[in-house]
Amino acid sequence: MIHNKSIVELGAGLQTGEFSSVELTHHFIQRIEQLDKDLNAFVSTTPEQALAEAESADQAIKTGQAGPLTGIPIVQKDIFCTRGVKTSCGSKMLDNFISPYDATVVEKLKRAGVVSLGKANMDEFAMGSSNETSFYGPVHNPWDKGRVPGGSSGGSAAAVAARLAVAATGTDTGGSIRQPAAFCGITGLKPTYGRISRFGMIAFASSLDQAGPMTRDAADAALMLQAMAGFDPKDSTCANQPVPDYSATLSDSLEGLKVGLPREYFGEGLDPSVAASVDAAIDLYKRLGAEVIDISLPNSGLAVPTYYVVAPAECSSNLSRFDGVRFGYRCQQPKDLEDLYKRSRGEGFGAEVKRRIMIGTYALSAGYYDAYYLKAQKTRHLISDDFKQAFKTVDVIMGPTTPTPAFGLGEKVDDPVTMYLNDIYTIATNLAGLPGVSIPIEPVSGLPVGLQIIGNYFTEAKLLNVAHRFQQETEWHRLAPEDSRLNP
Amino acid sequence: MQWETVIGLEIHTQLATKSKIFSGASIAYGADPNTQACIIDLGFPGVLPVLNEAVVDMALTFGLAINAEIGPRSVFARKNYFYPDLPKGYQISQFELPIVGMGSLTIDLEDGSQKVIGITRAHLEEDAGKSLHEDFHGMSGIDLNRTGTPLLEIVSEPDMRSIKEAVAYARKIHQLVVYLGICDGNMQEGSFRVDANLSIRPFGQEAFGTRTELKNLNSFRFMERALNFELERQIDLIEGGGKVVQETRLYDADRDETRSMRSKEEANDYRYFPDPDLLPVEINDQQLQRARQNMPELPDQKRQRFESDYSLSSTDALMLTQSRQQADFFEKVVSNGGDARMAANWVTVELTGALNKAGIPLSQSPVTPEQVGGLLRRIADNTISGKLAKQVFEAMWNGEGDADKVIEAKGLKQITDSGQIETIIDEIIANNPKQVEQFRAGKDKLLGFFVGQVMKQTQGKANPGQVNKILLGKLKG
Numbered sequence: 001m002i003h004n005k006s007i008v009e010l011g012a013g014l015q016t017g018e019f020s021s022v023e024l025t026h027h028f029i030q031r032i033e034q035l036d037k038d039l040n041a042f043v044s045t046t047p048e049q050a051l052a053e054a055e056s057a058d059q060a061i062k063t064g065q066a067g068p069l070t071g072i073p074i075v076q077k078d079i080f081c082t083r084g085v086k087t088s089c090g091s092k093m094l095d096n097f098i099s100p101y102d103a104t105v106v107e108k109l110k111r112a113g114v115v116s117l118g119k120a121n122m123d124e125f126a127m128g129s130s131n132e133t134s135f136y137g138p139v140h141n142p143w144d145k146g147r148v149p150g151g152s153s154g155g156s157a158a159a160v161a162a163r164l165a166v167a168a169t170g171t172d173t174g175g176s177i178r179q180p181a182a183f184c185g186i187t188g189l190k191p192t193y194g195r196i197s198r199f200g201m202i203a204f205a206s207s208l209d210q211a212g213p214m215t216r217d218a219a220d221a222a223l224m225l226q227a228m229a230g231f232d233p234k235d236s237t238c239a240n241q242p243v244p245d246y247s248a249t250l251s252d253s254l255e256g257l258k259v260g261l262p263r264e265y266f267g268e269g270l271d272p273s274v275a276a277s278v279d280a281a282i283d284l285y286k287r288l289g290a291e292v293i294d295i296s297l298p299n300s301g302l303a304v305p306t307y308y309v310v311a312p313a314e315c316s317s318n319l320s321r322f323d324g325v326r327f328g329y330r331c332q333q334p335k336d337l338e339d340l341y342k343r344s345r346g347e348g349f350g351a352e353v354k355r356r357i358m359i360g361t362y363a364l365s366a367g368y369y370d371a372y373y374l375k376a377q378k379t380r381h382l383i384s385d386d387f388k389q390a391f392k393t394v395d396v397i398m399g400p401t402t403p404t405p406a407f408g409l410g411e412k413v414d415d416p417v418t419m420y421l422n423d424i425y426t427i428a429t430n431l432a433g434l435p436g437v438s439i440p441i442e443p444v445s446g447l448p449v450g451l452q453i454i455g456n457y458f459t460e461a462k463l464l465n466v467a468h469r470f471q472q473e474t475e476w477h478r479l480a481p482e483d484s485r486l487n488p
Numbered sequence: 489m490q491w492e493t494v495i496g497l498e499i500h501t502q503l504a505t506k507s508k509i510f511s512g513a514s515i516a517y518g519a520d521p522n523t524q525a526c527i528i529d530l531g532f533p534g535v536l537p538v539l540n541e542a543v544v545d546m547a548l549t550f551g552l553a554i555n556a557e558i559g560p561r562s563v564f565a566r567k568n569y570f571y572p573d574l575p576k577g578y579q580i581s582q583f584e585l586p587i588v589g590m591g592s593l594t595i596d597l598e599d600g601s602q603k604v605i606g607i608t609r610a611h612l613e614e615d616a617g618k619s620l621h622e623d624f625h626g627m628s629g630i631d632l633n634r635t636g637t638p639l640l641e642i643v644s645e646p647d648m649r650s651i652k653e654a655v656a657y658a659r660k661i662h663q664l665v666v667y668l669g670i671c672d673g674n675m676q677e678g679s680f681r682v683d684a685n686l687s688i689r690p691f692g693q694e695a696f697g698t699r700t701e702l703k704n705l706n707s708f709r710f711m712e713r714a715l716n717f718e719l720e721r722q723i724d725l726i727e728g729g730g731k732v733v734q735e736t737r738l739y740d741a742d743r744d745e746t747r748s749m750r751s752k753e754e755a756n757d758y759r760y761f762p763d764p765d766l767l768p769v770e771i772n773d774q775q776l777q778r779a780r781q782n783m784p785e786l787p788d789q790k791r792q793r794f795e796s797d798y799s800l801s802s803t804d805a806l807m808l809t810q811s812r813q814q815a816d817f818f819e820k821v822v823s824n825g826g827d828a829r830m831a832a833n834w835v836t837v838e839l840t841g842a843l844n845k846a847g848i849p850l851s852q853s854p855v856t857p858e859q860v861g862g863l864l865r866r867i868a869d870n871t872i873s874g875k876l877a878k879q880v881f882e883a884m885w886n887g888e889g890d891a892d893k894v895i896e897a898k899g900l901k902q903i904t905d906s907g908q909i910e911t912i913i914d915e916i917i918a919n920n921p922k923q924v925e926q927f928r929a930g931k932d933k934l935l936g937f938f939v940g941q942v943m944k945q946t947q948g949k950a951n952p953g954q955v956n957k958i959l960l961g962k963l964k965g
Contacts, residue, residue: 081534094533101527103534200534206764235536236766314764317566320577321531325630328533341570364568364759373761 002027003163004480007072007220010166014061014071021061021071025054025115028073032117032164039140041149041158043078044086045118053115060113068223068247070113075165077156078119079126080106080211081200089202090122090134090152093322093329093348103200104232105169105211112227117165121155124350125319126176126204128152129422132413133352140409141183142481143447147406150180156214157184161448161481167224168214173204174307175401175426177212178438182401182450185440185479187467188214189221190426192458193433194239196225197232203318205311206237208430217477218439218467222246225460244461250468255289257466260394264300265425271404273444278400281441281451281470285398288469293394297386302379303428304420309363309376310431315353316360322348355416384432391456396466399425401438401450429454437463440476448479491688491723494696495654495715496646499661500639501671502615502679503546509614509638510537510580517677525617525632531575536765539564543612543638544769546670547587548779550640553668553786554607556591558776564612564766568759572630573617581641583760586611587769588640593664594788595656605657606645613639634678640670646685646696651715655708658682662708663787667812675706682711687732688722697722698732702746704739714739718746790815798828807836813850817857824861827868834860838878842885855884863891870951876900903950906958909942912950913958916941927963935959 002024005013013019029047036042050073057071081087081099083106088094102110110116123133131139131154139154141147142162149158153170157180160168170177172190181188189212196211203209213224226247231240261282266275286292324330324344331343349357363372390397402422412419429436434457438450451470455463471477508515511528528535551558565583588610594602617632642661648654662680665671672679687699702718705711717739722732736755737746785793787809794805794815809815814835821831839860843853863880866872872880872895883894895901903909916938917924927934935956942955 081532087533089533097533099534100532199536202533203765234538236538237536237764313761317568317578317759317761320568320570321533321575323570323572323577325572326530326575337572361759364761366757366759369759369761 001163003031004478005166006216007069007166007223010072011068011070014057015066021054021057021073021115022051024071025050025073025117028117028165035162036164038145039142039158039162039164040137041121041139041155041162041164042075042117043088043090043119043121043134043136043155046085046116049085050115050117053110057113057115067112067227069109069227071115072113072166073115073117074109074167074169075117075120075156075159076106076109077153077169077171078122079171079202080169081202082106082116082119085119087119087202088135089126090124090136091349091353092135094202094327095135095329097328099200101200104197104234105228106200108227108230109169114227120153120159120168123152123154123176124353125202125315126152126171126173126209127315127352127356129175129179129419130407130409130412131155131180132409133350135350138409141406143185144406147408147447148183148411150183150402150406152176152180153188153214154180157181157186157188160184160186160214160216163480166216167220169211169224169228170214171201171204171209171211172426172430173208173210173311174430175423177214178401178426178436178450178452179423181214181438182440182452183406183448185443185448185476185481186214187217187221187437187439187471187477188212189225189437189460189463190429190435191225191229191460192239192435193430194237195241195435195458195460196228197230197235197238199232199234199238203314205314206318207314208307208311210430217471218437218464219247219250219471221437221467222250222464225464229460239458241458246461246464249461249465251472252465252469253289254285254466254469257285257288257290257396258394259285259290259292260295260390260397261292262295262297262300262390262397262399264297265399269403269421269424270400271444274400274402274404274449277442277444277449278398278451282398284470284473285466288473295390295394295397297383297390297428299379299382299386300428303383303431304424306376306379306383306431307423307427308359308420309372310380312356312360313363313373313376314360316357316364319349319353319357324348352416380431383428387428387432387434387454387456395455395462396459397454399452401425401452405444405447405449425452433457435460435463437467439467439470440479441474442476443479489727490691492691492693493648493650493719494646494687494689494699495648495651496685497644497648497654497658498683498685499642499644499658500615500681500683501642501661501665503543503638503640503670504672505540505542505546505638507540508636509540509543509612511636513636515637517674519633521629521631522633525635529575529632529635531577537580537763539766539769540638543640544587544771545775545779545782546668547610547612547640548771548776549668549670549783550610550642550665551588551591552776552779552783553664554588554591554593554610556607556610557589558587558771559585559589560771561585562587562611562769562771564763564769565760566763569756571616571619572628573619573632573635575617575632575635579614579616580763580766581613582611585768587771593657593660595653595660597656598652603653605647605653608643608645610640610642613641615639640665646687651712651719654684654715655712658711659708663810667784667787669784675708678706681706684711684715686715686718686722688719688726698734700732700734700746701736702739703736703749710739710741713741713744714746717744721746784812787812798822798832800828800832804829804832804836808832811850817850817853820857821860821864824858824865825868826861826864830864830867831860834864834881838881842881854887855881859884859890866891866895870902870904871895872900872902873948873952876902876948900949903946904954906954909950909954909958910962912942912945913938913955913962916945917962924963935963938963
């Protein structure tokens with residue numbers, strides 16, 4: 001079926017005229033109409049805009065001006081501002097917000113010729129690991145609708161896994177690309193902090209947020225990243241670093257690749273069957289010529305607590321602009337300014353967002369700043385130093401993306417700490433600003449499992465090469481959810 | 489009890505950039521509400537600030553001018569609080585690491601003495617918008633044009649011991665930032681705003697008293713009045729057995745009083761932390777070198793140079809260097825052929841008088857320095873007398889052209905032809921035999937009478953020196 005093809009395969013079909021982008025887009029629009037009511041992966045769909053984009057893509061293909069993404073239907077996470085289209089960030093606060101401008105990522109992908117099918121559901125303001133905090137309701141995991149797709153980019157992951165879009169954009173502050181990619185059996189790359197512009201991406205925690213591609217496989221991720229990456233003068237934290245050709249080195253040999261296995265990522269809390277699946281993947285890398293080295297990241301235990309000071313502190317300030325004054329939700333009949341603030345924010349934000357704003361406000365308060373925020377900055381340095389030390393001896397670090405496969409809907413909503421521990425293996429890379437990718441490996445009881453590969457700064461090409469070589473040898477990334485309605 | 493006044497000032501100077509500190513929107517004054525606020529100023533979801541590099545150079549220039557410590561690295565921080573005219577819910581400012589560290593400024597006091605005032609720091613920040621509480625029937629209007637306007641906040645040490653010192657310091661900072669070209673100094677438009685911290689203590693006591701902060705001092709006159717009021721209020725309060733409460737007070741110019749705005753207890757916890765959207769500002773030697781090279785001559789240096797290069801009195805030099813514009817005007821007059829002392833006199837007396845009378849600033853003077861120079865040349869070369877020069881100046885002011893044109897048109901050229909003067913004098917001597925006799929009999933004072941007659945005949949155009957000389961010769965002969 002056409003919807004099972006990757007960007008690379010579809011690009012070939014579009015070029016040879018086997019099908020047009022309009023046909024392809026129609027096909028995906030139909031699939032979304034039929035299947036998304038059970039998944040809730042989309043917050044909004046933009047079929048008319050998609051078809052118009054598909055038409056111009058077909059024109060570009062005819063006149064020989066097409067690039068590898070021209071005419072490919074994708075979905076944008078609803079955290080990216082899209083001109084003229086509702087940009088809700090999964091919140092009631094922005095349910096009425098039509099962005100007047102395009103995020104740099106959106107602009108770049110438009111220029112690359114993609115077709116945007118709509119906006120993907122997500123945890124409210126990207127705060128969550130299960131997509132259950134969304135104002136628009138939870139997203140269901142296409143592999144088992146009683147389970148979560150992961151979060152916060154849960155809609156993006158579910159849409160790609162269920163073949164409702166060929167690829168998606170996501171954002172990752174503590175694992176929000178890699179964890180849902182692992183839960184949904186797709187490939188998700190969080191690039192180095194600064195590799196992709198944050199302009200127009202609604203901020204959760206500015207020093208941690210990073211956009212990235214969510215795709216069927218590493219080759220597709222390379223094409224998406226190629227279009228998304230690069231310096232942007234509108235973002236002071238965006239790196240002015242050359243963008244390599246990510247597809248060129250995909251098939252490079254892994255002979256002599258030094259793979260570090262941090263013992264802290266294989267300890268208590270890791271599901272034994274997930275561990276077995278990861279071990280099997282590492283064995284394959286050995287066969288591909290990799291040398292495996294046991295390493296230690298001694299401060300790994302500090303990652304989750306550090307993150308839950310830094311991220312809420314930044315979010316408490318970033319979300320102050322949602323005050324009911326200029327845009328977004330405003331309470332009915334405010335009686336004075338304080339009432340306007342209290343009720344607009346009290347009614348507009350969900351519980352998890354409020355929880356983090358309160359934690360962050362507390363951490364930054366006079367008298368607590370040194371004990372929390374400043375201390376967290378110090379432990380953040382320690383965590384970065386662990387990685388610096390490790391990358392002196394290894395090329396990449398591998399481990400499980402998550403301790404378990406996807407858990408059940410509603411299972412952890414009432415226990416934030418257990419929920420937060422889901423990101424135990426992904427959070428440290430955000431704190432250090434490093435790139436990481438999650439790829440599907442052998443499933444456990446019919447549920448996808450992800451292998452995380454972490455690289456040194458700006459080594460996305462190497463990560464994609466390592467991921468692609470695995471996918472050349474395996475079929476896990478080609479598995480589609482075992483749902484008869486999804487795979488007629 | 490004798491009370492000692494202690495004052496420290498926080499001065500917000502608006503930097504004279506074209507665009508805002510973190511966006512490309514214009515900062516021109518007086519636009520329609522909310523027409524100069526882009527999505528970045530409005531704090532839309534997803535937008536990010538990008539530093540306008542021009543403000544860094546301006547801050548460095550100021551730092552060098554006050555001999556301040558300039559660290560290699562300064563950091564923007566967020567000052568968090570909610571207010572409708574603060575779109576992001578935080579103001580981007582600098583907290584722990586300001587761009588300009590400890591420096592100082594020497595002020596001149598009325599008795600001719602000088603005093604060094606410490607400047608704790610100067611930091612960059614963005615301005616907030618404006619809340620308009622009138623005209624909206626129980627609601628408030630918000631104008632965000634001013635949001636993101638670049639400010640340099642200059643914080644002094646509590647070094648001033650009188651209101652006069654505080655005013656002198658504020659004026660000197662004003663003069664300096666205008667000289668440096670980093671602020672237009674327009675106080676009515678809010679380009680230069682002063683907040684004052686004032687406390688009192690018994691003379692001889694080391695510990696400071698409790699201070700109050702006065703806001704909204706938008707002219708030097710109001711500043712002086714507000715400080716006077718506040719000083720009296722504190723003295724009355726303490727002498728009446730009360731205590732000064734640490735609070736922010738607003739000066740009401742209409743009622744000439746200060747009123748409590750908020751107490752220390754009501755003050756916000758601003759939850760400052762480094763802004764993760766902006767990189768630290770790294771200052772390298774090249775930048776400092778460039779700022780040093782672009783540094784204009786400062787008022788004190790200029791004053792000394794005027795005294796030595798132009799042999800001006802210290803009073804003239806001080807007056808001329810009050811503003812860079814006036815000093816430049818003076819130097820242009822000189823370079824256009826005017827004698828320096830004469831030029832000083834004409835600029836500080838005639839021109840300033842005319843400007844004051846017309847109520848216009850020097851920048852709008854209808855007479856150019858070239859024109860004044862041309863006039864002074866004609867005085868020097870005896871084409872016109874000093875007395876008639878005032879008439880020529882008035883004509884130039886009224887747009888009748890350069891000095892030469894006016895002199896020609898009005899026929900004001902001095903009569904220097906001795907033959908012509910002699911003829912006139914002969915005639916006068918012949919017509920006034922009685923006075924001639926009296927003069928020759930020793931009544932010297934009558935010389936004035938004869939000079940007057942000559943001037944009357946020539947409508948003041950005869951060269952006075954020649955007239956004197958010829959008259960004396962003829963009368964004595």
